[in-house]
Amino acid sequence: MEVQELVGVGIGTGIVVGPVLHASRQAAAAPTDAASTIGAEAELDRARTALAAVSQQLRERAEAADEATRDVLEAQALMTEDPALLDGVEAGLASGVTAEKAVADAFAEFAALLADAGEYFAERAADLHDLSDRAVAVLQGRSTDLVVDPGHPYVLVARDLAPADTAVLDLDRVLAFVTSEGGPTSHTAILARQRGIVALVGAGGVESLPDGTQVIVDAERGRVFVDPDAAELADAEARIAAREAEASAPAGPGALADGTPVKLLANLGKPGEAKGAVEMGAEGVGLFRTEFLFLDSADAPTVEEQTESYREVLEAFPGKRVVVRLLDAGADKPLAFLSPGEEENPALGKRGLRALRASEQVLQDQLTALAAADAATDAELWVMAPMVATVEETRFVTRAIHEAGIPVAGVMVEIPSVALIADRVLAQTDFASIGTNDLTQYTMAADRQLGSVAALQDPWHPAVLRLVSEVGAAGAASGKPVGVCGEAAADPLLAVVLAGLGVTSLSMSPTALSDVRVSLARYSMDDARAIAHAALAASEAADAREAARAAADTTTAGKIPA
Structure with a gap:
């Protein structure tokens, strides 16, 4: 059969x-249009209590969660506390419905408004529905937890x-x-x-x-x-x-089957993650996010505080490359002392290098701390700037990094403009690192935090791959390294495509290193280029993925056992 x-x-x-x-969760009836029997004021009290309970639960779970989950849970807790949401509930209650119905309708209306307006919030559509379900569950007196044991x-x-x-x-x-x-x-x-x-x-x-x-x-x-x-x-x-x-085999350096090196690096969000990355075979760090030092702070940390944290990371990788991203504030990472405040579309506003140029003392302090940490350790420090859009910005930040005493400066390729003139950009700096999450977002005009356009947020799209190929070609022509530090690097097959497009290093969550290392070792550079060519020739992301798989399966080394 x-x-x-x-x-x-x-x-x-x-x-x-x-x-x-x-x-699964405990079954519950969907809210109906049935009239309230206790009045709008009492229903509003019930709604407030339920939303507060959901917020508290989310914050409690955030405390014990990993960093990525914690950030999302805290953002969701803030949403349940949003006065605009409660205003929507109160407006719904004016029609005489129950708190259950008013809460469900307010969440639905809020989600629709966000999608239509394109505002930038750190949650997805599925998460909005989950918040609504949790609040209604509290109102109905049922458990919000999954039944999985x-x-x-x-x-x-x-x-x-x-x-x-x-x-x-x-x-x-x-x-x-x-x-x-x-x-x-x-x-x-x-x-x-x-x-x-x-x-x-x-x-x-x-x-x-x-x-x-x-x-x-x-x-x-x-x-x-x-x-x-x-x-x-x-x-x-x-x-x-x-x-x-x-x-279980010893983790050697990343390489294609013909020996072409593809350095495999780790993405880190805080110093404490360095030890685990080393144990999982990381050859260095391709993205160290420095925002952890600045979040939840009304003032920028001192140079001394920053130096100590940077030194902790650098000491874990003696003799190895550690790429540090300068503070990427703004959009989904607002900082009280740096972010510009309310913007219509912060994803397209004053974030990353733009925010740092508006507060150059923050930039200078960070570079001073990085230089001091570098002088005290044996790691190979590289520093790059986020959200670079022009050659002028490239010259500015490269000069600032070099003048601070840091010999290797680079830029992140997250904006299509930089990818399209990568030859001119790389002529002004030492390396480029492609952030595929943002590059995809800006290429596809699809906010990567909005579930309503999540289907477009796919680095396999040929338009994104073509931009990567432009950067790869510019790197090869100039003899300068080109890395990828977005989610795309953790996809074992896409990693092969990226190598075929000229990418020389891949940085990812440490747990993905083993799979990517094994995948790269199956294919020669000729294979990788052929697989990349097949993906580039497709018209849609899904087609590119399937075309790459089909091309990979035609190679002797790439065949998956049947």
Whole structure:
């Protein structure tokens, strides 16, 4: 009998076998238009209490969550406290409905307004629906928690997973995530990459599988095999064993099959993450985000405070490259002492280098601290500026970095203008690092924090890949390094494409290093260029992904065991 297959977007190259378990909550009736029996004032008190309870729960979970989840949960808590939301609830109650109905309608209206106005908020559409569900659940006196405790490892199946859900899961028992919605930049996908969990997103039909159904989740093939036969199970077990052997082998430097080096680096958000990155085989740091020092502070940290934190990171990588990104404030990372305040569209406003140029003392203090940390350690410090748009900006920041005594200066390629004149930009600086998350956002005019346009936020889109190829070609012509430090670098197949486009280093969450290292080692540079060419020739992101997979499968080294 032919094994049923469900198709989705795989995260990583992992493969697992296990039983399905659906993420579920206590059932509840949807709010109705039934009239309130207690009056608008009493209903408003109920709504306030429910929203406060949800906010408190989110903040409590944020305290114990990983950094990425914590940021999202804190942003969601702020949303439940937004006076505009409560105004919407109060307006709804004027029609005589219950608090449940008014809250649900206010969230729905708020989400629609945000999508229409294009405002910049750190949450996705699925998260908005989750907040609404949680508030209504409190009003109805039911639990907001997922009911997931089978007592054994399982494949977690859901429509999508909200950050507040994943924050309380026992991830040691989760073999894989499989969602029917979401894409490669969804919270589920990001969490899976960070924690090294096998995942498949956008797998339509998976929610119809009964609990206990045996499945193979194959991220590399982008497939869920339902009730697999003996042959499929044997193949899966053989590939799992092979992956375990590869993972346990000593982590050498990143390279293609013909020996072409592709340096594999780690993305870090705070000094304490350095030790784990070293243990996972990082050859250095390709992106150290310095915002951790500045968040939740009314004043900029002192030079001494900054120096100590930078030194901690540099000391963990003696003799190795550590790329530090200058403060990227603005948009979703507002800072009281630096951000410009209210802007119509902060994603296109005074963020990154633009904000630093408006407050040059903050920039000078940061460069002074970095230079001091560099002088006290043996790491190879590289410093780059975010949100560079012009050659003039490139000259300015490169000169500032060099004058501070730091020999290697670079710029991030996040704005299409810089990619299109990469030859002129690289003539003025020492290296370029492509931030694919923002580059995709600005290329596709799709705010990467808005769920309503999440489908467009895909670095596989040929328009994005073409911009990457422009930067890669400019780097090769000038003999200057070109890295990628966005989410794209953690995709094992896309990593091969990027190498084929001229990228010389890849930086990612440390848990993704092993899969990417193995994937690169399968292909020669000629293979990588052919795979990249196939992706570039496609018209849509999904087509580019499939074309790359088909091209990879035609190479002897690239064939996935059948």
